[in-house]
Amino acid sequence: MRKLFSLAFLVLAFILAFLLYRSIEEPITFADERAVREDAVADQLKVIRTTQEMYRDITGMFAPSFDTLKQVLRNENFMEVRIVGDPDDPDFDPTSAYDTIYSSAIDSINAMGIDLDRLEYVPYTDNKVFDIAADTIDYQSTKVPVVQVGIARKEFMDRFGDERFKRYDQRYDPNAPLKFGDLSKPSLSGNWE
Numbered sequence: 001m002r003k004l005f006s007l008a009f010l011v012l013a014f015i016l017a018f019l020l021y022r023s024i025e026e027p028i029t030f031a032d033e034r035a036v037r038e039d040a041v042a043d044q045l046k047v048i049r050t051t052q053e054m055y056r057d058i059t060g061m062f063a064p065s066f067d068t069l070k071q072v073l074r075n076e077n078f079m080e081v082r083i084v085g086d087p088d089d090p091d092f093d094p095t096s097a098y099d100t101i102y103s104s105a106i107d108s109i110n111a112m113g114i115d116l117d118r119l120e121y122v123p124y125t126d127n128k129v130f131d132i133a134a135d136t137i138d139y140q141s142t143k144v145p146v147v148q149v150g151i152a153r154k155e156f157m158d159r160f161g162d163e164r165f166k167r168y169d170q171r172y173d174p175n176a177p178l179k180f181g182d183l184s185k186p187s188l189s190g191n192w193e
Helices: 002-059 066-075 105-112 163-168
Strands: 077-083 098-104 131-139 142-152 177-181
Touching (some): 002 077, 002 163
Antiparallel strands (some): 077 098, 131 142
16 A cells, blocks of 8 residues: 555646646747747748839839739849939039949849848748738828738638737737838838847
């Protein structure tokens, strides 16, 4: 009987030790995995933001879809206007003072190492695509282009995309998107910055 109680207490001690280990290990694993995944998604959003700025330089607007964004960046050119001469010179002739140079957007994309074929895919997912929206709004009596690109955290957090992980970080909301831009004001800042 005494051996049976000793064995039962030993098994109970192992179970309690395992539960204690799990209660310490889970929040650490969550914090580490969250940091890695959010950093990878934020890095991809920075690349998309750069390509959207390039698109805006070419068209004056933001791309409403990834297909449009990629098509313009593959086929269009940047236009650069240079002033020839010194505009402060009294003999300056403004009618012949400008030189226009065109450069291929795809050359710039390739030089930056951007893979347009993988642009819209969210890291750590099975080819899920970022949500993208672009529009034009009236802002301070002027029409301005706006864009917003992002994805809900639960889409790329795998098993950590559950509400129960809020207990480890009160600010964590798996339904909140990781995004840049805003459709209500001209801003390209990301909510991870």
